[in-house]
Amino acid sequence: MDVYDIVLKRRSVRRFKQKSIPMDTLKKLVNAARVAPSAANLQPLKYIIVKKKELVKEVFTTLKWAAYIAPKGNPPEGQRPVAYIVVLVDTKIGKKGYEIDVGTAVENIVLVAWNEGIGSCLIGSIDKQRLRNLLHIPGHLKIALVIALGLPDEYPVMEEMTDTIKYWRDESGVHHVPKRRLEDILYVDGF
Numbered sequence: 001m002d003v004y005d006i007v008l009k010r011r012s013v014r015r016f017k018q019k020s021i022p023m024d025t026l027k028k029l030v031n032a033a034r035v036a037p038s039a040a041n042l043q044p045l046k047y048i049i050v051k052k053k054e055l056v057k058e059v060f061t062t063l064k065w066a067a068y069i070a071p072k073g074n075p076p077e078g079q080r081p082v083a084y085i086v087v088l089v090d091t092k093i094g095k096k097g098y099e100i101d102v103g104t105a106v107e108n109i110v111l112v113a114w115n116e117g118i119g120s121c122l123i124g125s126i127d128k129q130r131l132r133n134l135l136h137i138p139g140h141l142k143i144a145l146v147i148a149l150g151l152p153d154e155y156p157v158m159e160e161m162t163d164t165i166k167y168w169r170d171e172s173g174v175h176h177v178p179k180r181r182l183e184d185i186l187y188v189d190g191f
């Protein structure tokens with residue numbers, strides 16, 4: 001698929017098929033993150049792949065889903081993520097200015113994942129202390145984001161934004177995501 005098509009078609013997925021993702025594919029996703037643009041080329045990010053069933057179950061309990069429509073956005077049992085990538089910032093390498101590095105890295109992951117047929121959802125709403133304890137993450141590694149992964153069991157649709165930025169789920173369970181119109185955000189040769 002063309003990169004532009006992937007960018008347009010990718011949506012956050014919160015319902016997953018219960019088929020495992022091979023370790024090689026998960027490593028490929030982290031490898032895509034590894035080569036992302038990095039401010040001053042510091043590359044302060046580290047990653048934990050979580051794949052073991054019992055741990056995957058535990059990590060789920062540290063995450064919050066789709067706040068605008070809670071609890072309707074929570075993946076129900078039987079449709080939960082099958083793996084996670086936890087994105088960490090090594091503060092021994094970079095203490096500030098890493099936020100955009102996190103953005104470039106995770107976008108590489110979600111786009112390559114989509115191209116592999118894997119759905120994802122970035123999760124920033126995390127019980128960080130519990131996740132730290134669960135995965136034995138040392139203090140100098142800051143938890144930036146968790147990426148939930150699995151084969152999609154839903155296909156959310158993009159809508160042109162009219163009056164609200166809040167996504168919604170309709171009566172048949174389809175997730176709709178409003179996006180601002182190009183003409184509302186784009187200026188040429190000055191504001």
Ligand SMILES: Cc1cc2nc3c(=O)[nH]c(=O)nc-3n(C[C@H](O)[C@H](O)[C@H](O)COP(=O)(O)O)c2cc1C
Pocket residue numbers: 010011012013064065066067073121122123124125126156167177
């Ligand atoms: C930094 C960041 C944090 C996010 N945190 C959460 C989260 O905690 N829980 C969740 O369900 N979705 C989370 N999302 C996903 C957004 O809700 C989603 O990207 C947005 O609704 C747009 O939908 P789309 O990704 O399908 O285009 C997060 C996205 C970003 C970029």
